[in-house]
Amino acid sequence: NAGVTQTPKFRILKIGQSMTLQCTQDMNHNYMYWYRQDPGMGLKLIYYSVGAGITDKGEVPNGYNVSRSTTEDFPLRLELAAPSQTSVYFCASSYSPGSRGTDTQYFGPGTRLTVL
Amino acid sequence: GQQVMQIPQYQHVQEGEDFTTYCNSSTTLSNIQWYKQRPGGHPVFLIQLVKSGEVKKQKRLTFQFGEAKKNSSLHITATQTTDVGTYFCAAMNSGYSTLTFGKGTMLLVSP
Known part of the structure; x- marks a missing residue:
């Protein structure tokens, strides 16, 4: 199993450009997450999904959009890039049967995004 | 969501301390999870604590969950340079679907 994969690894965007960060997991996990990590600030949840067709906002959703058309894929869309979106973005997934809640989260390698 | 405070923010030790x-x-x-992130890497799950007063060990790492389930600690005995990284605790939110991460403690170990 490849686990959680993310592309691209690095990207530089100009202000106002748009892009999609890709995330795929091959562990048949139902829960998937997008976090951003700024220096010294820990991980902040952007969006999450508890299953295909279901998405919900996290702590910092403004400026981002997501979709979950399949169990495997959870892309994150930036429509109008701003310097404040310069960060490292991590995708994660977990398997949560029934109502037990989120379990161990498996993280992808991250995408380092710079907006100039 | 939950708020979890981690201290210290940073610690520099000599190897063996x-x-x-x-x-x-x-x-x-409801529970607490611990993750480790090596420099330039991604967070990796270490352990989950669920029960009041629970203590779990992984080699030189000891994890504790407080009796009131309001605090937790991670203790590393005789640090090694391989322990370098940032350690995060994470608490499950009330909806049980998401975690709130602490800001992490960055550990630097000098040989």
Whole structure:
């Protein structure tokens, strides 16, 4: 199993450009997450999904959009890039049967995004 | 969501010294998870604590969950350079679908 994969690894965007960060997991996990990590600030949840067709906002959703058309894929869309979106973005997934809640989260390698 | 405070923010030790990071919450936690992130890497799950007063060990790492389930600690005995990284605690939110991460404790170990 490849686990959680993310592309691209690095990207530089100009202000106002748009892009999609890709995330795929091959562990048949139902829960998937997008976090951003700024220096010294820990991980902040952007969006999450508890299953295909279901998405919900996290702590910092403004400026981002997501979709979950399949169990495997959870892309994150930036429509109008701003310097404040310069960060490292991590995708994660977990398997949560029934109502037990989120379990161990498996993280992808991250995408380092710079907006100039 | 939950709020979890981690201290210290940063610690620099000599190899062989012990290290402890603390995670505190003002509310009772259903469980607590610990993750390690090496420099330039991604967070990797270490352990989950669920029961009041629970203590778990992984080689030189000892994890504790407080009796009131409002705090947790990670203690590393005789640190090694391979322990370098940032250690995060994470608490499950009330909806049980998401985690709130602490800001992490960055550990630097000098040989």
